[in-house]
Amino acid sequence: MSETEIDEETGIDTTGHEWDGIKELNNPLPRWWLWCFYLTIIWGIGYTIAYPAWPLLSSATTGVLGYSTRAEVAAEIAEYEARNAELRTALANADLTTLPENPDLNRFAVAGGAAVFRSHCSQCHGSGAAGAKGYPNLLDDDWLWGGDIDTIAYTINHGIRNETDPDAHWSQMPAFGEILERGEIDQTVAFVQKLSGQEHDATLAEAGAVIFEEQCSACHGEAGLGDREQGAPNLTDAIWLYGGDADALHETITYSRFGVMPAWGQRLSPSDVNAVAAYVHQLGGGE
Amino acid sequence: MEPSENQPLYAPQEPIFPRRVSGFFRTFKWWIMGITLGIYYLTPWVRWDRGPSLPDQAVLVDLAGRRFYFFWIEIWPHEFYFVAGLLIMAGLGLFLFTSALGRVWCGYTCPQTVWTDLFILVERWIEGDRNARVRLWNAKWDIRKWRLRLTKWIVWLMIAIATGGAWVFYFTDAPTLALDLVRFEAHPVAYITIAILTLTTFIFGGFLREQVCIYMCPWPRIQGAMMDDSTLTVAYRDWRGEPRGKKHQNTVGDCIDCMVCVNVCPMGIDIRDGQQMECITCALCIDACDDVMEKIGKPRGLIDYLALSDEEAERSGTPPRPIWQHILRPRTVLYTSLWSLVGLALLFALFIRPEIDLTVEPIRNPTFVTLSDGSVRNAYNIRLRNKHGEPRQFRISLSSEQVLRIGLEGQDRNIVTLDPDSSTQQRVYVTARPQDEAASSDRTELRFWIEDLESGERAYKNTTFNGRAN
Numbered sequence: 001m002s003e004t005e006i007d008e009e010t011g012i013d014t015t016g017h018e019w020d021g022i023k024e025l026n027n028p029l030p031r032w033w034l035w036c037f038y039l040t041i042i043w044g045i046g047y048t049i050a051y052p053a054w055p056l057l058s059s060a061t062t063g064v065l066g067y068s069t070r071a072e073v074a075a076e077i078a079e080y081e082a083r084n085a086e087l088r089t090a091l092a093n094a095d096l097t098t099l100p101e102n103p104d105l106n107r108f109a110v111a112g113g114a115a116v117f118r119s120h121c122s123q124c125h126g127s128g129a130a131g132a133k134g135y136p137n138l139l140d141d142d143w144l145w146g147g148d149i150d151t152i153a154y155t156i157n158h159g160i161r162n163e164t165d166p167d168a169h170w171s172q173m174p175a176f177g178e179i180l181e182r183g184e185i186d187q188t189v190a191f192v193q194k195l196s197g198q199e200h201d202a203t204l205a206e207a208g209a210v211i212f213e214e215q216c217s218a219c220h221g222e223a224g225l226g227d228r229e230q231g232a233p234n235l236t237d238a239i240w241l242y243g244g245d246a247d248a249l250h251e252t253i254t255y256s257r258f259g260v261m262p263a264w265g266q267r268l269s270p271s272d273v274n275a276v277a278a279y280v281h282q283l284g285g286g287e
Numbered sequence: 288m289e290p291s292e293n294q295p296l297y298a299p300q301e302p303i304f305p306r307r308v309s310g311f312f313r314t315f316k317w318w319i320m321g322i323t324l325g326i327y328y329l330t331p332w333v334r335w336d337r338g339p340s341l342p343d344q345a346v347l348v349d350l351a352g353r354r355f356y357f358f359w360i361e362i363w364p365h366e367f368y369f370v371a372g373l374l375i376m377a378g379l380g381l382f383l384f385t386s387a388l389g390r391v392w393c394g395y396t397c398p399q400t401v402w403t404d405l406f407i408l409v410e411r412w413i414e415g416d417r418n419a420r421v422r423l424w425n426a427k428w429d430i431r432k433w434r435l436r437l438t439k440w441i442v443w444l445m446i447a448i449a450t451g452g453a454w455v456f457y458f459t460d461a462p463t464l465a466l467d468l469v470r471f472e473a474h475p476v477a478y479i480t481i482a483i484l485t486l487t488t489f490i491f492g493g494f495l496r497e498q499v500c501i502y503m504c505p506w507p508r509i510q511g512a513m514m515d516d517s518t519l520t521v522a523y524r525d526w527r528g529e530p531r532g533k534k535h536q537n538t539v540g541d542c543i544d545c546m547v548c549v550n551v552c553p554m555g556i557d558i559r560d561g562q563q564m565e566c567i568t569c570a571l572c573i574d575a576c577d578d579v580m581e582k583i584g585k586p587r588g589l590i591d592y593l594a595l596s597d598e599e600a601e602r603s604g605t606p607p608r609p610i611w612q613h614i615l616r617p618r619t620v621l622y623t624s625l626w627s628l629v630g631l632a633l634l635f636a637l638f639i640r641p642e643i644d645l646t647v648e649p650i651r652n653p654t655f656v657t658l659s660d661g662s663v664r665n666a667y668n669i670r671l672r673n674k675h676g677e678p679r680q681f682r683i684s685l686s687s688e689q690v691l692r693i694g695l696e697g698q699d700r701n702i703v704t705l706d707p708d709s710s711t712q713q714r715v716y717v718t719a720r721p722q723d724e725a726a727s728s729d730r731t732e733l734r735f736w737i738e739d740l741e742s743g744e745r746a747y748k749n750t751t752f753n754g755r756a757n
Contacts, residue, residue, distance in 0.1 A: 013294050027298075028294065028295050028297050029296065029297050029298070030297070030298055030299075030300060030498060030502055031297045031298060031299045032300060032495070033297075033502065034297050100697060126652075126653075127652060128650070128652030130652065130653035130656065139653070139656045140657060142659040237659035237661075238659055238721075239657060239658075282696055282697060282714075284656065284664070284696065284714070
């Protein structure tokens with residue numbers, strides 16, 4: 001369309017656009033609209049001067065206000081850190097057993113501990129802290145080395161069977177495949193099954209009782225209740241770190257097990273260690 | 288394409304000097320203005336006992352605490368559907384009124400109309416009626432013009448400040464904030480909000496006026512789509528008025544072309560040109576024309592509330608349909624029914640809503656935990672809400688057809704204490720002993736109860752317990 005078409009009814013030009021017979025009038029815009037448009041242009045120019053805007057070869061203009069989102073985030077983080085500094089100091093020096101008496105500090109510890117747990121502990125213990133074969137479930141009421149909050153904190157601090165911390169929990173079960181005959185191991189397995197109330201071969205278990213008395217009771221106790229001083233598991237309960245069926249027990253007794261946990265005290269701050277301890281302690285199994 | 292020579296790309300704003308008018312609709316609009324402005328300015332100052340921890344304000348939008356208080360009603364964020372419901376009702380209500388009465392919202396109750404009306408009132412008090420204002424507009428900027436203009440702008444500005452000021456009172460305790468504001472101790476956000484709303488009120492009410500309706504507001508277009516030929520709108524009976532002419536000329540029509548309908552129009556249009564987008568149906572031209580018709584001894588109603596469908600009837604001499612037939616149509620009945628349905632649903636939801644509330648989040652990572660004695664334990668995060676103004680103690684219990692035991696993390700008894708108007712999350716353990724059926728089965732239904740130990744109020748939520756077979 002090159003000819004201007006004038007609407008008869010109103011005497012106003014049409015834009016030349018037509019939809020199913022409906023034409024659009026080319027009414028003039030209000031003048032103030034034009035001024036608003038110019039204002040936005042001026043605003044835009046001012047904005048690109050004040051704030052980072054124009055891309056350069058390796059970076060962009062920084063703007064005269066020197067604003068950057070990274071700096072803002074860094075400042076916000078620093079502000080939160082500063083606000084939490086007092087709580088962190090308090091948590092690092094806190095008597096953990098009385099932590100619930102201080103609800104604010106306790107809430108801070110549990111929330112912070114949950115975050116630390118997800119970053120550092122969930123790889124082995126699972127995001128829900130339910131563990132896996134060889135990695136203890138932290139939700140239940142069974143603890144190898146103790147489930148009161150101070151012991152949990154100690155375990156986190158020093159770890160288990162690691163080479164880096166001389167104070168790590170340490171114990172080692174012998175690989176009885178080198179000590180006992182295969183038949184004797186079968187008997188021991190039957191006795192351990194009996195201890196934990198599973199189905200078992202009574203005659204084998206009777207013989208196994210003698211072997212258990214000689215070989216196992218020093219650590220696991222005569223009744224098989226375990227010993228937290230040595231991290232020796234309770235063999236009478238329903239919880240098995242490596243499985244409680246005959247095959248798993250056979251493997252454990254023959255080759256032994258050697259679970260390792262790092263000394264987190266070397267990697268985390270004291271307040272973070274206490275925070276994780278508080279978090280783990282309130283998961284449902286804390287003593 | 289090029290515009291024709293006489294058509295500019297941009298048009299300056301034509302000044303409009305609405306003339307004073309009196310009559311039924313003008314009086315009605317004064318009342319509406321008084322009531323709506325009264326509600327807006329005074330509501331934050333209505334007091335209501337909210338206990339020691341909250342301002343005693345009847346209508347309070349507590350953004351920091353994420354609560355909305357309206358007299359005895361308290362809305363929490365998870366009950367936002369009430370707000371959604373009210374918005375749906377507002378939408379349906381607008382459909383209803385627009386299909387029955389055209390742009391009645393625009394003409395009577397829209398804030399832009401109400402404040403512009405108020406600003407025009409102030410303008411008339413200070414600068415005089417239409418003719419005086421036209422003269423002043425054309426006058427040189429001498430001392431008198433400056434004095435009148437500055438007086439007007441200052442009064443406008445004060446109204447604008449009061450408007451912006453009233454807004455912030457809805458969000459915190461009004462008397463405290465008012466004191467803080469005059470002592471310059473209030474939060475910068477309050478001052479910034481007031482400044483922005485002052486500026487928009489001043490500019491929109493004082494200077495942009497009809498430009499807002501014509502160019503900024505989307506409603507005129509949307510409402511146009513909701514009207515039909517039975518909708519009552521302000522219209523000119525041209526079959527009665529035309530041909531128009533001066534009273535003493537020998538013309539047939541009733542219209543004496545006195546231009547009073549044009550002079551009173553706040554939108555600056557001529558209603559005799561027919562229905563047009565600019566018309567907000569404020570009905571002031573009806574009042575003005577009726578006045579003239581009475582003076583010249585002609586029947587009222589040359590300009591009137593009319594439906595398009597009436598035109599045919601009236602032209603042919605048959606009496607127009609009664610007003611109720613215009614309003615009571617399948618379409619309006621449908622809108623009214625939908626509107627009422629939503630309203631009733633909201634009322635119902637409001638009245639069955641307990642003052643205490645809980646939500647249950649079963650922890651499914653892991654689905655269950657085996658304890659050393661072989662028991663199976665499930666954990667749940669229960670969020671408890673106390674909507675009372677004082678601290679309350681809640682007992683958490685469960686009921687199920689199977690044997691299940693309940694225990695609370697960190698609590699010796701199954702009792703949780705909640706602060707006033709707050710919520711808290713409590714982890715709850717449910718355990719089935721090895722010999723219990725729930726331990727070995729797949730899923731067991733259970734119901735958590737909370738009981739307000741003071742009032743005895745109870746609430747529950749259903750959930751399931753996962754056994755070893757899960």
